[in-house]
Amino acid sequence: xxxxxxxxxxxxxxxxxxxxxxxxxxxxxxxxxxxxxxxxxxxxxxxxxxxxxxxxxxxxxxxxxxxxxxxxxxxxxxxxxxxxxxxxxxxxxxxxxxxxxxxxxxxxxxxxxxxxxxxxxxxxxxxxxxxxxxxxxxxxxxxxxxxxxxxxxxxxxxxxxxxxxxxxxxxxxxxxxxxxxxxxxxxxxxxxxxxxxxxxxxxxxxxxx
Numbered sequence: 687x688x689x690x691x692x693x694x695x696x697x698x699x700x701x702x703x704x705x706x707x708x709x710x711x712x713x714x715x716x717x718x719x720x721x722x723x724x725x726x727x728x729x730x731x732x733x734x735x736x737x738x739x740x741x742x743x744x745x746x747x748x749x750x751x752x753x754x755x756x757x758x759x760x761x762x763x764x765x766x767x768x769x770x771x772x773x774x775x776x777x778x779x780x781x782x783x784x785x786x787x788x789x790x791x792x793x794x795x796x797x798x799x800x801x802x803x804x805x806x807x808x809x810x811x812x813x814x815x816x817x818x819x820x821x822x823x824x825x826x827x828x829x830x831x832x833x834x835x836x837x838x839x840x841x842x843x844x845x846x847x848x849x850x851x852x853x854x855x856x857x858x859x860x861x862x863x864x865x866x867x868x869x870x871x872x873x874x875x876x877x878x879x880x881x882x883x884x885x886x887x888x889x890x891x892x893x894x895x
Contacts, residue, residue, distance in 0.1 A: 747814075
C-alpha cells in the first residue's frame with residue numbers, strides 16, 4: 687500500500703484586524719461591549735499599532751513597550767489583573783462587595799506595582815527611548831504629505847480603525863489630524879499650486895491634495 691506525502695509550508699497565523707481584536711478581548715473577558723472599541727482606538731492613538739494591508743501590525747514602539755514592561759514590571763500588563771479589577775467593579779454593582787473593600791485592595795496592589803516600576807524606572811525609560819527612536823526612523827522614511835500647520839511637523843498617511851488620515855510626526859505633542867479618502871492610497875507627485883503631495887485613490891482613481 688502506497689502512502690502519498692505532500693510537502694507544505696507551515697502557514698503563519700492570520701493577523702488581527704479591528705474586529706478580531708475586539709472578539710479576542712470579549713473571549714478573554716477584557717473590557718465591556720461599550721469600551722472594547724475604545725481600547726482598540728487607544729492602541730492606534732498611542733502609536734502601538736498601525737494597519738497594513740487591512741491587518742493590524744504592531745509598531746516598533748508598541749513592541750518596545752510590551753517587551754520592556756514584561757521584563758521590568760510584568761504586573762502592569764497582566765491581563766488577569768485587568769480582569770480582576772473589572773470583575774470587582776461588577777461585584778460592586780451586584781452588591782457582592784463594597785466599594786471600600788475594592789478600593790483598599792486596589793490601592794495595595796497598585797502601590798506595590800508603582801514601587802516596583804519606580805525601582806526599574808531608569809531601565810524602562812532607556813528601553814522605551816530606543817523603541818521611540820526606532821519609530822522615529824520609520825516615520826522619517828514615510829511619505830511626507832505636507833507640513834503640519836500647527837507645529838511644522840510632517841503630516842504622513844496613517845491608517846486607523848476608522849479609515850485613512852494624515853497624522854503629525856510630532857504626536858503625542860501634536861495631535862493634529864486630517865481625514866483622507868477611503869480606499870487604497872498612493873502618493874504620486876506634488877500639487878503645482880501648494881507643493882503638497884498628491885494623493886491618488888487607487889480604488890476609484892480620484893486625486894486628492
